[in-house]
Amino acid sequence: MAKNKRKDVGAHESPSATPRQLAELLRVGKKFDLSRVDSSATPGFSGGRADGEVALALGAAQLSELQERLFAAGFSGSSNGRVLLVIQGMDTSGKGGIVRHVVGAVDPQGVQHTAFKAPTAEELAHDFLWRVRPRVPGPGLIGVFDRSHYEDVLIVRVHDLVPQAEWEPRYQAINEFEAELAAQGTAIVKVMLHISPAEQLRRLEKRLYRPDKYWKYSVADLDEHAYWAQYQEAYQAALTRCSAGGAPWYVVPADRKWYARWAVQSLLIDVLTKLDPVWPAATFDVEAERVRLKALLAAQGQ
Template identity: 45%
Template sequence: MKFDLPQTPAVQVSGKSFRLAQVDPDDITPFVYGADDKREASPRLLVLRQRLSDLQELLYAEHKRSVLLVFQAMDTGGKDGAIQNLMSGVNPAGVHVSAFKAPSTNELSHDFLWRVHAQTPKRGHIGVFNRSHYEDVLITRVHGLIEEKIWKQRYEDINNFEALLTNSGTVVLKFFLHISKAEQAERLQARLDNPTKHWKFDPNDIKERKLWPAYQQAYEDAMRHCSPAHAPWFVVPANQKWARDLAITEIVVAALEAMNPQPPKATFDVAAQVVE
């Protein structure tokens, strides 16, 4: 679905000329409001949250189409926080969040999209993927768990899968939360320094951090090959969490406004109803 992209720091991936390194993780343009950009952006975010809530209610009532939001990022990239912020004002009855971790034995016995397809949103709902089917062209590639010909074939499989969702009435929006390696180091250290955040720290993150260049290349290739107009990727500069949240909310609201969901017409004679 095409819609007018609002002015945000996010970059929509278009074509194989895209280069991830050209996107500045610290960029907050055009969210430069004055002496305190974060504080002065707050009223706009509140307005967007209310608009998102209203649009979600209409989408739920219409019960004809759905929205799938895909979130990917490097470790500490902020997926949990971004999802929490975006969904903070919506009715949870119309939202389904799926977090994809290492596949189970049963899931590995099926094709790589089997477990993902089962979590796609039903009509009237917003589905959120915290990690997604893209893990199967990222971690599997970086760690050599599959051959090159397989992960290259999966680009086509993913495109076909997302086309199926689109043709079935699901609007697909994909967000890569782009942080710098230095920012990741600060966030990892912050988890170590705060005993209440130790549960969020995984020693394996240190090992994965050493593979930063390989992951950046894998993300870039995946986005270059799997960002058609009907299921676009948006690279969101995410070093500044407030700007990240505002950018994502702007894009989701713009997409829902373009969908223009309408509530169903009454199936009864409204004028004849009397409430005593």
């Protein structure tokens, strides 16, 4: 297990990738092949776990300021921009950790979080996007999908929950849906947290030795594990068929949680930097209001 050593070698030789560089590095391109991605790698990051945790803490301040500006611009109507972060990945890949440690660092007022579960009977009676549309973020917000409409071409495809004739057209429907969101000013960041099957088993095993984690364990998890290859195939299809310009996929190696968190934070910083929200200008006469306030304060003996 050279697990904690391999990246420390040469840690100080080259700086880590900028958010822009990292996005290029992790972005799913035309010839993308999921089976060739090393889930234990840390592309674009020079350093080990401790460095990663420091980088995450530093990035949090930057992300938080960008988010506040986005919120202010949306609030005042000076910008139409908003962000949608879609998080996908096999069980235990760390989706919840991204929400907690990356998204959790910004003001909750500016975040709209949705965890999509198995659809209800009512949801199943509608088109698969029916339950998704009301959850897309409004101006100024960061929408977070913990699982998403992609489940309808992942678990649904792996287990034939609907016939192929029904799931096959969904790739196209998703592309149209996301193009529509992008046209309305939504910067879409789709992240697949990529772990190895062995890493999944190790994480499941850990839950069995911590009574405070039993509730996260289900015997169905191991049954699902048996479908690993089919899931990778379904991911490969989703990643390559739904990676249009306005809604790119990023595959983030996630065997190392600290790396995945840093990487997703960088991807959010990248997309917000591109949106470049600015503090709204005053819509009132600042000087006149200052005078008015001074008078009121004086009247109160202040």
